[in-house]
Amino acid sequence: MGDYALLYILFAPFVGALALIFVSNRQAMLVRGIAAGSAFVSLIASIYLFYAYDPVRGGFQFVQKFEWSRQLGISLYLGVDGIGTPLVLASSILLFAGIFVSWHVKDRMKEFYIWILILAAATIGVFMSLDLFFLYFFYEMSVIPMYLLLGMWGSHTKKYLEMTDAEGLKQRDSVGFIFNFGSNSKEYAAMKLVLFLSAFAVAALMGILLIYKYSGLNTFDILVLREQAHLMNIPVLGTTLDKIIWVLIFFGFASIAPLWPLHSWSPVGHAAAPAATSMLHAGVLMKLGHFSIIRVAFEILPETTHEMMPMAAVLCMFSIIYGGFVAFYAKDTKYVIGYSSSSHMGYVFLGMAALDYISLSGAVIYMFAHAMATGMLFAMAGWVYDQTHTRDIPSLGGLSNKMPFISGCFVVGCMASIGMPGTVNFIAEVMIIVGSWNKYPFQVVVAVLGIVLTLAYLFKMMRGLFYGPMDQKYSHSHDAVSAVDRLPLLIMISVSVGFGLFPMHLYNVVRSGVDPLIARITHVVPVASAPAIDSPSPSVQEQLAARGVQLQPERMTE
């Protein structure tokens, strides 16, 4: 495999989806086999990628470039750095786990797997794109499968079917249901998700087009643009062009992250989605936002990023606290996890906003960690829903007798989500908090309060689901006993705990991606902290010297 690892990772799911078109829905095992097989190829290749990535050398590795359109200056330019590598790994782990989580989908199973595979492949495509056009291409491509997955296999929120509007019509039948914000239907959730994300995606596209025009290079190549695009100090509409582009890119991509106040599509979407889709959605789709901001705004507009990022530090506090409080009061399992996700994404923004070596590495590791933790929680919420056909926490309870394995895993999932030592989330949280303390002490205090809130709502949900008295109507529900049902949870738990105990390689990989980026933005030398990176790698120094940047020693943060 070697050099072509990225192509295997990206195209195995596409090939799987294509093969599934020609298989009949009646051959259930064959359909599952093809889906699992293509996800497995992708998984193996991304594990190889993760361990073959050389953190000492850093930079973009496994680069593949195919010219796609001469006239437009587009090429299929793939490559991963230390930031993309763990996220590619997280995506393929979640895809593989998601295939098994949705093993028991009965209705139109083939189509389900086709859309899941396309969704995951498009997500992976974003994480390895080095071309602005393809970044947007894959980004937008991941939105439409969400619509179909939510609409076709999703579920309505409680009491939806009894709801009627003033004229006695079922709300889902009214033409203007998009304006009906009280609606709880899956159609509403799906439509809201697509329109919301597309609306902000076109803002990002406008930013991309402005970069394309004002760079004057006739290329969408991120590496060329970051070296040669001169977008600073062009006065426009009373401000400067780079700020306009930055705002378009930042908010365009932050909507999927989702940063408060652009989050409202997200919990609704989580609640309506089937388990595997929620996993991919919360696990990796939301990280497309942070990743694209890092890849586009941080790489191409470093000075503007330095100037504008404090705004994110303000908004992330609202994300953390607002998401946490709503999660505490929500009564629907998926709403709790959904709001907890959007609250936790605030930590990533805090880590990014501080523009510090430690905190940004923490943010990237947190994305990886959160993918595992929230993936577990959604998988188990999905299992509970399949067994009990309700997500209403007050009406559930005492399920630990019926499903000891699930409730055991749920405890681990909650621990991971809170950031207990021993899980990779702990490392990430500590890095974010330590790294951003110097710059944003107030936000750090808020973030720590957020951890307390996380503890409160997750334990509250855990108690509501698994302990206390059980309603007799759930007595028929059973545990995950077969290997197929247990496998996805075990994979995610072992990844989370494994990297929690042995985080060094992950840390080195992430640092190798973060170092040159932060050095470009802040012009400060990283503190020698990782064994693999004793001094700024030559490439960083060369890069900065070429730009005439003076390096200053970093303040000690610890």
Added chain:
Amino acid sequence: MNFELNMSLSDLLLLLPEIVLTVWLCLVLIADFAFPRLPKEQLAYFSIAGLVATLGCLTWLDISNITGTLFANMYVLDRMALFFKMFIVGASILVILASIEYVQKFAFFRGEYYFLIVMSALGMMFMASANDLLSLFVTLEFSTFGFYVLVAYLRDDVASNEAGLKFFILGVFAAGLLAYGISLVYGETGKLVFSDMTSAQPTPGLIIGFLLIFAALGFKIGAVPFHSWIPDTYHGSPTPVTAFLSIAPKGAAFAILLRMFFVALASFKPMWVVLLAATSVLSMTYANIVAIAQKNIKRLLAYSGIAQIGNVLIGLAAGTKMSNDAILFYLLTYLFANIGAFAVIIAVSHAIGSEEIDDYSGLNRRSPFLAFSMLLFLLSLAGVPPLAGFIGKLYIFVAAIKEGLYTLITVGLINIVISMYYYLIVVKKMYIAEPNDPTPITISTPLKVVVYISLAGTLLIGIYPQPFIDWVVSATMMFSHIGAPASTMIPPASPFGG
């Protein structure tokens, strides 16, 4: 003026595709009359054979790079004309294939139907070569003539009669405007050939004349505010005719618009940019908003077509060689998505006898193939990657942003989101709603072929557009001198960086 008709055999070569098609057209009519027992299906395949032969001639001319002008510059055969001719002939082939099953609904004149389709195609082929105002008028009327009959082909259907009447009255009105505009322009300049007018001065008479010509062409392409015939005509016409009407005349009209704006009016660019920008914004915004309320799939596609034309007009407003390529490319993507969508509509309405969006409920359960195809065609129209429509839209936007048309692009981008809503409503019906009647829908072979070709085009152009981009770029070589960047909205210190 002194017209000399000195034609040699090599000049006739330039007319070869038209001659082939004219002869074939007569053969189709003769065959229909001489063999009344002949199944009309075979007449359809016979017409297709003629169109394929014409396509072969066009391809040969394109490959051997034969170009030139005829009849004192009235008729031009360049690579752009060849592109549009192939476009029109290709569309006609697909439409005839899609009609075969539908034609059985007609009580009378089944044979003439194919004759009329091919005749309209022939008229539009001439239109793609029109190089002066007279040939513009003659070819435009020639091509519309067949449509007047075709639109009203369902004699017993009130909607079809209404469609025919509306189309006829407004079409004749547009022809009147066109003739008046031509007379004004000729009166002011004393010239008819586009390339002779480049040095004309912008006198009021000339401006009014060109505005009238633009109104007539705007009627053909269905841009707001000349669009009022479109929804009713699309709704009432036989569906294959709607498919034909929604794509081929637009291609032919854009051939003329490109020649007119890029050759005759090249020096007036600052004036027509505003005109086109206004038309474009109105078309996109109005059509997309009205489309949301549609209950009939053909009306929905009618409004969507108006909005698509608004997108193409962004490219026309940019007015460079690159935007010219983008227009051709966009029309190509629109051809496949649109004809494919109409083919699905024909198949579905043949099975369920309805064109209401509500009756598409649960199409995914009744025919996964049709639902999936429709999904891809609609998403291509909406501009979702990796489908052709996305590349088409992006190409237009890239061409326009190089000219600094920020407002137009912003409106275009916002309209993508609006249009996504009503396309997704159809998707919601097809995929999410449950069917009222779960019987599977079968689809006839010729229609299947049309859907397959359209799917292949939509996916191929979306995933690997380079050969198609090369094609359109070489097709507009004669405009390569146009396009000095003229940024007006944002006066930058230096637009091309440090």
